[in-house]
Amino acid sequence: MIHDNGSSNRSGNRSFEDVLRVRMSRRSAIARGAALSATGFLAAFAGEKLLTPDSSIVGQGSGRAIAQGRSSSLMNFAALPAANSAGVMPSISADYQFDVLIPWGTPLQPGGPTYDGNPSTRPTSAQQAQQVGIGHDGMWFFPIGSGSDRGMLAINHEYGTNSHVLGKAMPGSLEDVRLSQHAHGVAVVEIAKVNGKWQVVSSNNARRIHGNTPVTFSGPAANSPLLSTPAGNPPLGTLNNCANGKTPWGTYLTCEENFNGYFGATGAWTRTEAQARYGFSAGGFGYGWHNFDPRFDLSNPSYTHEENRFGWVVEIDPMNASQVPVKRTALGRFKHENAELVVGQGGRAVVYMGDDERFDYIYKFVSDSNWRSLIARGISPLDQGKLYVAKFNDNGTGNWIELSIDNPALKAKFANQAEILTYTRIAADTVGATPMDRPEWIAAAPNGDVYCTLTNNTQRREANAPNPLAPNPFGHIIKWRDSNNHVGTTFTWDIFVLAQNTHRIDQSAFGSPDGLWADPDGRLFIQTDGTQPVVNGVQLNDQMLVADPTTGEIRRIFAGVTGCEVTGITVTPDRRTMFVNLQHPGDGDPNLTSFPAEPGSGRIPRDATIVITKKNGGVIGS
Structure with a gap:
């Protein structure tokens, strides 16, 4: 993904780093006094030999060290x-195989306009x-019928730079802007397994939802003047x-993240407190849309509040191409990474x-009540x-603080609930939430544990024994468990793994965890985006690994191409086909890779979906 490398949080709220330092120093003392009991936080002793002389501690999972050769009942594939994890083409475990599906420019319907990466031609905005x-990113497979060989694939298109999409640094016309806008958004395509190979098939429900598609709002802020221009x-x-x-109930949730980067200012503009908190600037990320499309010009008074229309979770029906996408304001406005929905106590929807x-x-x-009951009432x-x-509290507990106008601190700052939801970041600042190191994907495991990837934080300045990097270029994964089956307001938390501590073992070394999914058997799939370690002289590409939270073992299953991100994950109902994405291969530079075209072809690299199957036909990850 494209990252906003700054930090807009100036709240002064107590940092997670400080909480973690106190928490882990206490855990360290307890662990030493208990002769390294199984519940001790072993990763806190980074750099010390805690296992046999032939083993090295490299991480922590449910209090267990991840050691070379540790047996896992969930993973029986060769790491x-x-x-083999660096190159211009993807690589995969010897027990698996992969195909390429729907690269950028694939027509939604067979016979439609196609773009194949030829650098001398580009699609028009209408073709796109x-x-x-x-920018292939998050996605989900919605089966058609009871089998696992046909379905609708809803897939996010996060971003594409001007040089990649347009072939030049800046747009020169509204048509250029429209092409870029139409390359963003979501695609819904019907795919099927035909003669053993997945491909796009004709569909009445295939569609593109992009930067100019009509949308609507629902929830407490839907009619707020803050969403009108x-x-x-x-x-x-x-x-x-x-x-x-x-x-x-069968719908897709897509999350708007770094929306601030598409806005800019052509004239005099005074940045508001809220705009500063969300990272808006006169130049944005350099897309230049504001030079030709007034919607994205922060200095144009006719479009005041247009920026508030982005930063939401959007609900899409993949089985109904006529449905207008709905931005659900009750979920708040911020740079959403993902939306992990589980059914909690009383059948309530928890996101x-x-x-x-x-x-x-x-x-x-x-949600206020049982999701089935709510839907039955419309x-x-x-x-x-x-x-x-x-x-997050020092003692391994935590609290969920409600962002409600009934909170006196929020009532003193905000006019109503709609304003709280529109400026959620400021509300969270006000109530003293814990600042984290780039919270990304969240995944809920079948046993009730919830995991979150914290990709990295290069602005961290204070080192400590359990979290020894300052700055922290490799990130970590935390886990917690809520009270009352996901709906309670308290939780207990711990560290699952520090990525830095995996680097001593070839099969498990990774950095910058990002994508995350827990399968029904409890396996945790970890995808990366960013700085990867050098292992045995090899600079690793971004990758996907599988973890067994019970044993703590981690094994690499797949690696992407030079300059790409490995992201997005979904499976067919039988879990014998997995789809993952390669985003921005080669960072769009054909001198680095031409994937998915053959090396040396001169084609522009194109984001694509990877179809993974096990050679013996087994469940992915097993």
Whole structure:
């Protein structure tokens, strides 16, 4: 994904680093006094030999050290060695195989306009609106029928730089801007297994949802003047669609992340407190849309509040191409990474969400009542409920703080609940939430544990024994368990693994954890985006690994290509086919890779979906 490398959180709230230092120093003392008991935080002793002389501690999972050769009942595949994890084409475990599906420019319908990466031609904006976009990220497979060989694939298109999409540094016309806008958003395509190979098939429900698609709002902020503009223009589009979620009622949730980067200012503009907190600037990320499309010009008074229309979770029906995408305001507005929906106590819908920026927060939404009951009454379970933000305590406990106008601290600062939801970050600052190191994907395991990837934080300045890097370029994964089956307001937490501590073992070395999914058997799939370690002289590419939380073992299963991110994960119902994405291969530079075209072809590299199967036909990850 494209990252906003700054930090807009100036709240001064106590950092997670400080909480972690106190927490782990206490755990260290307890662990030493208990002769390294199984519940001790072993990763806190980074650099010390805690196992046999022939073993090295490299991480922690449920209090267990990850050691070379540790047996796992969940994983019976050969790990991909580091030596095979860097190159211009993907690589995979010897027990698995892969195919390539729907690269950027694939037509939504067979026979439609196609783009094949030829650097001398580009699709028009009208053609791009009929094609799979760029920046493949989160996705989900929605089966058609009872089998696992046909379904709708809803896939996010997070971003594509001007040089990649347009072939030049800046747009020169509104047509250029439209092409870029239509490369963003979401694609819904029907795919089927034909003669043993997955491909796009004709569908009445295939569609593109991009930067100019009509959308609507629902929930407490839907009719707020903060979502209206003086121009009276209708709400359009979804942008920077990062990760995702899916609902038990069969819909897709796409999450708007770094939306601030598409806005800029052509004239004099005074940045408001809220705009500063969300990272808006006169130049944005350099897309230049504001030079030709007034919707994205922060200095144009006719479009005041247009920026507030982005930063939401958007619900899409993959089986109904006529449905207008709905932005669910009850889930709050921030840089959403994903939306992990679980069914909690009483059948309530619970949505866990991370705000992907340094020193920002982890959130949870809980519906007011049973989701089936709400739907039966014609109410979306995502429109009525409570939004919370997490506060981590030193003793391994935590609290979910409700972001409600009934809170005196918030009532003194905000006019109403709609304003709290529109400026959620500021509300979270106000109630003293714990700033985290770039919260990204959140995954709920079948045993009730919830995991969150904290990709990295290069702005960390203070080192300590259990978290010894300052700055921390490799990140870590935390886990917690809520009270009352996901709907309670307290939780207990611990560290699952520090990525730095995996680097001593070839099969498990990784950095910058990002994508995350827990399968029904309890396996944890970890995908990476960013700085990877050098192992045995090999600079690793971004990758996907599988972890067994019970034993703590981690094994690499797949590695991407030079300059890419490995992201997005979904499976068929039988779990014998997995789809993952390679985003921005070669960072769009054909001198680094031409994937998915053959090396040396001169084709522009194109984001694509990877179809993974096990050679013996088994469950992916086994």
